[in-house]
Amino acid sequence: VDGDTSGLWRGVVEHLGTARAQLAAAGAVEWTGQAALAYDELLEAGLGAVAVLRHAAEDSWSAATRHDSAVRLARAAP
Amino acid sequence: VSDRRTTGGAGAEPDGDLRITGGAGGTTACIEGLRVAAGRIARAAGCLSDAAALVRAALGRADQGAASSPVTAQRLHAAAAPLTSRSRGLDVRCDQLARTAASLRAAAETYERAEADVVGTVLRVVSIRAGCALGELGPLGLAAVSRLVGTGVAFGGSLLVGARLLRYTPTPVGLGLSLVGSRSMRDEDGVLGIVARMVGGGGLLPADLGPPHGAMVEAALPGLAATFVGSLPGRVPLLDDPVRQVAGLAAVVLSALPPATARDGLMVAPVVSAVGAREPRREPTAPRDEADLLRQVESMYDSGGAGTVGVLRLDHDDGRRTWVVAIPGMQSFGPPGPGTTDLLSSFQLLSGQQDDLSESVVRAMLSAGVGPHEPVVLAGHSQGGMAAMRVAERTTDMFNVTTVLTAGSPIGSMPVPDGVQVLSLEHDEDLVWGLDGRPNPDQPNLTTVRSSTGDGGGTGVLDQLLGQPSDAHALDGYVATAGQVAGDAHPSVRTFEDSLAGVLGDGTAEVTEQRYVGVRVTEGRRAGGPATAGG
Numbered sequence: 001v002d003g004d005t006s007g008l009w010r011g012v013v014e015h016l017g018t019a020r021a022q023l024a025a026a027g028a029v030e031w032t033g034q035a036a037l038a039y040d041e042l043l044e045a046g047l048g049a050v051a052v053l054r055h056a057a058e059d060s061w062s063a064a065t066r067h068d069s070a071v072r073l074a075r076a077a078p
Numbered sequence: 079v080s081d082r083r084t085t086g087g088a089g090a091e092p093d094g095d096l097r098i099t100g101g102a103g104g105t106t107a108c109i110e111g112l113r114v115a116a117g118r119i120a121r122a123a124g125c126l127s128d129a130a131a132l133v134r135a136a137l138g139r140a141d142q143g144a145a146s147s148p149v150t151a152q153r154l155h156a157a158a159a160p161l162t163s164r165s166r167g168l169d170v171r172c173d174q175l176a177r178t179a180a181s182l183r184a185a186a187e188t189y190e191r192a193e194a195d196v197v198g199t200v201l202r203v204v205s206i207r208a209g210c211a212l213g214e215l216g217p218l219g220l221a222a223v224s225r226l227v228g229t230g231v232a233f234g235g236s237l238l239v240g241a242r243l244l245r246y247t248p249t250p251v252g253l254g255l256s257l258v259g260s261r262s263m264r265d266e267d268g269v270l271g272i273v274a275r276m277v278g279g280g281g282l283l284p285a286d287l288g289p290p291h292g293a294m295v296e297a298a299l300p301g302l303a304a305t306f307v308g309s310l311p312g313r314v315p316l317l318d319d320p321v322r323q324v325a326g327l328a329a330v331v332l333s334a335l336p337p338a339t340a341r342d343g344l345m346v347a348p349v350v351s352a353v354g355a356r357e358p359r360r361e362p363t364a365p366r367d368e369a370d371l372l373r374q375v376e377s378m379y380d381s382g383g384a385g386t387v388g389v390l391r392l393d394h395d396d397g398r399r400t401w402v403v404a405i406p407g408m409q410s411f412g413p414p415g416p417g418t419t420d421l422l423s424s425f426q427l428l429s430g431q432q433d434d435l436s437e438s439v440v441r442a443m444l445s446a447g448v449g450p451h452e453p454v455v456l457a458g459h460s461q462g463g464m465a466a467m468r469v470a471e472r473t474t475d476m477f478n479v480t481t482v483l484t485a486g487s488p489i490g491s492m493p494v495p496d497g498v499q500v501l502s503l504e505h506d507e508d509l510v511w512g513l514d515g516r517p518n519p520d521q522p523n524l525t526t527v528r529s530s531t532g533d534g535g536g537t538g539v540l541d542q543l544l545g546q547p548s549d550a551h552a553l554d555g556y557v558a559t560a561g562q563v564a565g566d567a568h569p570s571v572r573t574f575e576d577s578l579a580g581v582l583g584d585g586t587a588e589v590t591e592q593r594y595v596g597v598r599v600t601e602g603r604r605a606g607g608p609a610t611a612g613g
Contacts, residue, residue, distance in 0.1 A: 008136035012129045012161075019125035023175075026118040032522075033105030035185060042178055049171050050122070056160035057129070063157040064140060067150035071143030 004068050009061035016054040023047050096562060100518065101501075101525030101570025109186050116182035123175035130168035133161050198517075205301030210316050213308020220309060238284070241277050289509055296490075296512030303515065319491060321515035326429035332422045335413045344418070344434050346441040349386055349593040364392060365402060366585035368501065368560035368578070371457040371483050374404040376553050378462075383595045384409040384417030387439050389446040392587035400453045400581045401446070403469075405439055407460030407486075407553075418596040419461060427464040428488065428514060435461065436468040438596025440476070443469075446592050448477055455481040455581040459553045460510055463487025463502070470498050481577045485556035490516030494524050499577035503559050506530040507550035525570040529559050 027043050137158060144151035161168050212223060245255045257263070259278025266274060276284050290298075303320035317323045365371050378386050388404035410420035418434040426433035439456075448454060454477050456466035463484025470479040474495050482500045486508050494500050502518055504511045504526060518526040531550045549555065563571060 005136040005139050008132050008139070012132045012136070015125040015129035015132070019122040019129070019175075022118040022122040022125065026115040026122070029111040029115040030106070030108035031112065032107070033103075035105065036107070039182070046119075046122075046171070046175060046178065049166070049174075050126075052166075053126075053129075053161060053168060053171065056157065057133075060133075060136075060154060060158040060161065063150070063154040064136060067140055067143070067147060067154045070147035070150040074143075074146035 005064045006061070006068060009057065009064050012057045013054060013061060016050060016057055020047065020050045020054065023050060096559075096566065096568075097528040098566075098568045098570055099526045099528070100520040100522075101568075102522050102573035103525075103569030103571075104520055104522065105189075106522055107185075107189050109190050112182055112186040112189070116179045116186065119175050119182065120179040123172050123179060126168050126172035126175065130161075130172060133158060133168060137162070201297070202300055205298075206304040206316070206320055209301035209304030209320070210308040213305040213310070216309070220305075238276060239282050242282060242284075245277065289507075291506050292504060292509050292512035293506070294512070295509045296515055296517060299513065299515035319515070321513075322429045322491060325425045326431060329422060329425035329429055329431055332414055332425060343599050344437055344441075344596060345599050346438050346445065346594050346596045348445065349381065349383065349595050362390060362589040362591035364585050364587045364589045365390070365582055367564035367575075367582075368483055368503075369557050369564055371402065371404070371455065372459065372485055372553060372557045372560050374402060375406055375457050375459045375462060375485075376557065378404050378406040378593075379409070379553070381593055381595075385419045385435065385438060385597065386593050386595045387442045389442055389448070389592045389594065391446065391590040391592070392581070392583065393590070394583045394587045398452075398583070399449070400583070400587070401443070401448050401455070402581065403439060403443060403454060403456045403466070405435070405456065405458035405462030405465050407458070407462045414598070416597045416599070418598065423465070424461050427461065427468060428491075430491075433465070433468070434596060434598060436465040436472070438594070439465055439469050440473060441596070442592075442594035443473075443477060445594060450476060451478050453481075453581045454479045455483065455578060457483040457485075458487060459485045459556065460487055460551065464489055464492065467492040467494070467500070470500075471495050481574070481581055483560075483578075485553065485560070486510050486551050488512065488514035490514045490518045494521055496523070498523060499574045500524045501563070501571070501574045502526045503556050503563070504528045505550045505555060505559065510551050525574050527559070527563050527571070529562070531555055 023043060023046050027040070027047075029039075031039065137155065140151060140154055160166065164170070212220065215223070241255055242259075244252050245259060246252065255277050259274050259276075261278070263270065263274035264278045265271065278284075299321050300319075303324040304316060306324050307314055307316050307320050363370075365374055374388055374390065378388050381388075386406065388402075390402040390404070392400045392402065394400065406419055408419050408421065408424055410417050412421070414420055414422040418438050423433045423435040425431075427435070443454070456469055456479060458464070458466035463482075464487050466482050466484060467487070467489050470482050471493055473479060479495075479498055482498060483503075484500070485503045486505065487502065488511050489500075489502055491514050500523060502511075502524065504518075506528060507530065518524060564575070566572075
């Protein structure tokens with residue numbers, strides 16, 4: 001369907017899922033000391049931000065699905 | 079992922095007058111692990127960048143139908159607002175992650191440079207190679223170089239004395255020198271302060287011109303030892319650590335001096351007080367901190383016999399039994415005799431050979447009844463600290479040594495067993511801890527505390543050469559430093575003190591003190607029975 005964006009939003013959600021997995025794996029590093037504590041905090045903040053973005057992407061995917069349907073209906077109407 | 083790790087290394091951390099390096103408060107990092115993590119964060123940033131591009135495409139395509147359904151289009155934009163936000167959206171987070179990845183890579187490189195300690199390594203290698211080449215020049219070459227150095231020192235010395243005398247002349251130069259050497263200038267740091275201290279103050283020679291500091295000895299000794307090895311007749315191969323090599327040679331030579339002492343000629347006996355001793359023996363008290371431990375070591379020097387080792391049994395209220403072992407430093411500077419705290423033991427400890435002092439300590443611990451699972455703290459001054467490290471290393475399957483405290487001890491080349499927390503105290507002005515020619519490595523279980531005694535090292539060069547310990551090496555100074563360290567909030571010190579507290583408890587334990595003396599005896603003169611203090 002012209003204007004169907006569902007596939008694009010799925011891609012957004014998948015990319016954010018991959019980013020989250022990469023960040024979680026980046027936390028498994030042998031490092032102690034003050035710099036390591038700062039890194040842990042930074043990584044935790046990054047994971048939190050990505051979680052928020054992923055939530056927004058899922059909401060957007062739903063909104064886009066509804067919008068695509070509405071547009072399709074509007075165009076199909078005589 | 080590589081197993082290569084780096085610890086500490088970023089220089090001393092100032093803590094008041096104390097400079098603390100190594101230990102649990104330092105940094106440990108798997109460098110390859112940091113690089114892998116940086117790669118993962120960079121990939122995460124790439125994912126966010128791709129997601130941002132898809133969001134832009136999706137919103138652009140949705141906008142094409144906005145005229146057909148403006149309400150749903152508006153709701154879609156509202157839902158996607160967090161993704162496109164200029165302050166918290168995908169693009170911003172992508173940039174942040176990319177910066178984090180770059181910082182992590184930079185940290186890995188910094189740690190790698192610290193680990194390599196390029197400057198220190200290069201200087202050490204150059205001084206060893208140059209020293210060896212100098213030694214290989216032979217007696218004539220050495221004499222020529224010595225003459226050159228001697229001439230330089232004599233020239234510099236006369237220049238210095240001349241400048242100090244000129245201060246008292248009513249000339250512009252004298253006035254200028256007086257200004258340069260004024261008290262306020264002498265308190266300055268850096269080159270100006272050094273020059274001011276050279277020309278200022280009373281007397282013909284500067285007050286700073288005392289014995290060399292430990293750091294100077296530590297830096298110079300590898301080159302000097304390599305010179306000695308190079309000058310030996312024949313082709314003596316230069317080993318990795320020339321200081322250890324020379325110490326080993328010295329130990330062999332000293333062992334061969336009469337009277338030769340075979341290892342099986344060592345006797346360790348309990349010390350008992352003589353009846354009618356002039357001073358009543360004091361009741362032992364439970365040590366509470368690092369300073370108390372060193373006071374225990376100090377009391378060994380007054381025990382009447384060289385090589386006396388103290389073993390304190392601590393019986394705690396909760397039924398636990400722990401032990402404190404106090405080991406004194408070198409007490410005899412001559413050829414090997416009956417006492418084990420002598421030059422021979424020092425050379426053996428420095429070179430990694432078997433020695434009679436640590437053997438005496440092990441036998442004393444066995445005689446006192448130290449159990450295999452009962453926590454033990456070993457404390458030693460100077461040579462005693464080296465013996466403590468050796469005992470901790472060689473008795474991992476015999477005793478439960480958890481903690482070692484050393485004061486003014488050259489332990490930089492001695493291995494630290496896993497599970498043992500070590501605190502090494504070093505005074506800047508003390509030269510003894512530099513005699514191994516190696517700095518203490520930064521390890522999570524080895525904390526080095528360096529501090530200044532604030533004087534020029536105490537006794538003069540002649541006393542040092544004749545074997546008299548300088549004031550900076552004296553144990554009472556280290557007791558004071560240990561008092562400063564006790565209770566310090568630095569994480570490395572805290573970790574050490576946690577380990578120490580596991581042995582000392584809350585200071586209310588019932589204490590039983592036993593003393594043992596190790597004596598070298600020749601075959602045929604071995605006899606059982608206790609030794610008598612003061613006898």
